[in-house]
Amino acid sequence: MTEELRLQIGQRLAVGFEGTTVPPELKDLIKKYKVGNIIYFRRNVESFEQLKALCAELRRLIVAETGIEPYIMIDEECGSVSRLAHVAAQTPSAMAIGATGDVENAYRIGRLIGQELRSAGVNFNLAPVLDCMTNPAAGHGNRCFSCIPQEVAEYGKAYVRGVQEMGVLACGKHFPGHGDTEVDSHLALPIVNKSEAQVRSQELVSFKAAIESGLQGIMTAHVVFPAMEPERVPATVSRRLLTGLLRDELGFRGILLSDSMEMNAVKDLYGVEGGTLRALAAGVDIALICHDVPLAGRTCELLYEAAADGRLPMDEIAARYEHIVSCKKSLLPPEGGVELFGGPDQQALARQIMADSVRVLHAPEGKPLPRLDGGTLFLGLPAKAPSPASDEVPLDAPSCLAAELSGRYVPLDQPMPDADTAVVILTKHPDLDKAVAAANALAARGTRVIALTMNVPLCLRGLTDDIWQAAAWQYDPLALEAAAKFLKK
Numbered sequence: 001m002t003e004e005l006r007l008q009i010g011q012r013l014a015v016g017f018e019g020t021t022v023p024p025e026l027k028d029l030i031k032k033y034k035v036g037n038i039i040y041f042r043r044n045v046e047s048f049e050q051l052k053a054l055c056a057e058l059r060r061l062i063v064a065e066t067g068i069e070p071y072i073m074i075d076e077e078c079g080s081v082s083r084l085a086h087v088a089a090q091t092p093s094a095m096a097i098g099a100t101g102d103v104e105n106a107y108r109i110g111r112l113i114g115q116e117l118r119s120a121g122v123n124f125n126l127a128p129v130l131d132c133m134t135n136p137a138a139g140h141g142n143r144c145f146s147c148i149p150q151e152v153a154e155y156g157k158a159y160v161r162g163v164q165e166m167g168v169l170a171c172g173k174h175f176p177g178h179g180d181t182e183v184d185s186h187l188a189l190p191i192v193n194k195s196e197a198q199v200r201s202q203e204l205v206s207f208k209a210a211i212e213s214g215l216q217g218i219m220t221a222h223v224v225f226p227a228m229e230p231e232r233v234p235a236t237v238s239r240r241l242l243t244g245l246l247r248d249e250l251g252f253r254g255i256l257l258s259d260s261m262e263m264n265a266v267k268d269l270y271g272v273e274g275g276t277l278r279a280l281a282a283g284v285d286i287a288l289i290c291h292d293v294p295l296a297g298r299t300c301e302l303l304y305e306a307a308a309d310g311r312l313p314m315d316e317i318a319a320r321y322e323h324i325v326s327c328k329k330s331l332l333p334p335e336g337g338v339e340l341f342g343g344p345d346q347q348a349l350a351r352q353i354m355a356d357s358v359r360v361l362h363a364p365e366g367k368p369l370p371r372l373d374g375g376t377l378f379l380g381l382p383a384k385a386p387s388p389a390s391d392e393v394p395l396d397a398p399s400c401l402a403a404e405l406s407g408r409y410v411p412l413d414q415p416m417p418d419a420d421t422a423v424v425i426l427t428k429h430p431d432l433d434k435a436v437a438a439a440n441a442l443a444a445r446g447t448r449v450i451a452l453t454m455n456v457p458l459c460l461r462g463l464t465d466d467i468w469q470a471a472a473w474q475y476d477p478l479a480l481e482a483a484a485k486f487l488k489k
Contacts, residue, residue: 007066008321010034014073014257014279016290020046022057025293033300034325035069038062040122041292042083051087052334055121069331071169071255071286076113077127079142079474086174088116088342095131095456096357096473102384105353106145106155108127110162110170112346117168118190119336126219126257128159130172130206131179133456141428141456142473144179149205156206156417157213164216167332171217172210174259175246175266176228176235177203178221185222185265189234196227208250216254216327220284222265225397234266237275242283255327258287262295273302281312285324297481302427322326354478358486361457362469369468370421370448374488377417377442378402379410380435380452397425397454397480404484412438421448423487426459427475436462443467454479 014037017026029035038058055072062070075085079093089112097105110128116126133144145155156172163170176199181190192199207218220236230240234259235241246252258279261267266275276287276299289296306312318448340346340385360369382396401423402409410416412434424439426432436451443449443466450468453459454475463469472483 005304005307005317007036007068007316009300009307010066011036011068011321011324012286013037013276013296013304014039014071014286014288014300016041016044016288017291017293018043020044020050020054023293024056025483027061029293029297030061033297034066035061035296035300036068036284037073039126039288041072041075041290043084045083045087047087047336051120053120055334058377059121062283068325069328071124071287071331072122072204073124073372074117075126076117076122077129077143077319078109078113080476081127081143083117084342089346089350090476091476092354092357092478093142093474094145094159094356096479098145098151098470099357099359099473102356103154103158106158107162108349109353110159110461111166112162112349114163114166114168115336115340115346115364116342117163118166118332118334119338119340121334122168123228123331124169124171124217125163125350126171126173126217127163128156128170128172129174129178129339130156131174131177131209132202132206133179134202135180136456136458139180140178147179149202153209156210160210160213160215164214167335169216171219171257172488173219173257174222174223175207175218175358176221176225176241177207178223179203181223181462185259186263187265189224189265189269191220191224191226191232194225194227199225199228201389204250207246207473211250211252215252215256219259220279222259222263226325233278234269236266236284237270237278237282239282247283255324256283256285258284260288260290261332262289262291272301277302277306277311280320281306285320290321314418338423347472350478351481354487356484358470358472358482359468360467360468361460362467363398364466364468368429369450369487369489372405372407372421372423375419375421376405376407376410377410377419377422377447378405378407378425379412379416379422379438380425381412381429381431395475395477395480397475397483398423400480401484401487405487408424416442418445418446423449423450423452425462426451426453428457429460433462439467440464450489452483454483
């Protein structure tokens with residue numbers, strides 16, 4: 001195996017690991033296989049100082065072994081998918097930003113996140129989500145800016161502009177679209193049975209707009225689009241979609257990443273190693289192996305074999321390597337300090353945008369929200385059931401709101417006392433039907449009920465028309481604070 005091929009293959013992977021320092025097995029992987037890119041998760045972050053030191057050490061290791069700057073990646077979208085919210089600024093979700101009606105809010109949040117990442121030494125943000133939530137039951141939920149393609153395009157472009165102005169690459173995901181899937185690709189393989197015309201007029205609108213405005217990264221979707229890929233393989237391993245559509249037709253010239261190759265949607269079909277080989281052959285620049293360092297080494301061995309037997313043509317390996325190295329020449333060094341990592345101004349901006357997003361979606365006969373008092377009941381669902389992509393932590397919103405607003409907290413499984421007003425918290429949860437039934441029962445007794453969704457408005461389905469419906473978009477302390485202020489008005 002030549003040193004040149006090791007360098008070329010090593011640039012095609014980004015690897016994740018456990019812990020807040022560089023483990024020996026990762027050092028060995030970098031030395032032996034010349035792996036040139038890293039991806040972080042919340043498990044890797046405990047403070048600004050620790051993260052900055054970790055970035056610096058990995059940069060030194062990788063440059064020493066490869067002579068090439070690494071991409072240091074993280075999923076810092078906004079809202080529920082945030083690897084930094086426990087140590088930096090909590091941010092409103094994409095859907096909350098879209099609910100403000102102000103596209104510049106996406107730019108402001110993108111800029112805020114770009115500042116945080118650049119100051120710590122992270123140079124590639126795996127965001128924004130450019131999926132259009134055309135199916136309200138889609139698992140991506142509040143990670144999407146809107147259900148209207150043109151709105152997703154405008155908010156997505158603004159977010160990208162904010163991140164990239166700070167010297168950090170942005171990455172639109174999940175191409176060609178994940179917003180009409182009811183199956184989580186972490187768990188199984190989604191299939192979108194839309195016509196090609198529908199995909200082009202809905203899913204592709206935001207990606208096309210972002211590419212034309214200078215988006216530097218795109219991530220693939222582990223999703224099957226039978227109308228556009230007759231072999232019915234996931235987009236991540238489809239040369240027709242990645243090279244033919246994305247590169248040749250849409251003109252994308254940036255870095256193309258796979259979604260995690262350890263997700264069941266591709267792993268169950270091909271295995272991680274085999275799926276990675278197929279993704280690279282389809283046109284992916286860098287495949288993500290997010291959790292298993294030894295598995296990344298075994299994948300490199302398979303890629304060496306594929307180079308030797310022609311499954312990965314040597315001319316394509318060389319061309320992709322040159323492309324990655326050329327793109328990395330524009331990488332900028334870290335800039336700024338802890339004052340840009342969840343500083344007071346950044347936190348104030350995030351709180352203001354979150355507050356601006358909370359709104360009434362339905363009012364019986366147009367009546368104003370009922371005023372709350374010490375007898376107001378607070379009940380609902382205590383903690384969202386997070387998706388595998390989410391970083392949300394357990395939170396008991398009903399009891400927290402009751403304490404903040406001097407009301408009475410009542411667990412959902414207990415008898416409901418009489419009251420003039422009640423606030424019912426709804427979110428994606430296995431017991432959602434019980435909370436909806438409790439809200440309807442209280443309203444039938446004459447109680448004035450406010451149903452507050454802390455997720456997508458889909459949670460409000462099934463409520464009777466005599467219930468006020470409001471949205472705070474996400475289940476976290478930032479939204480809880482905004483909801484409390486909104487209900488005090």
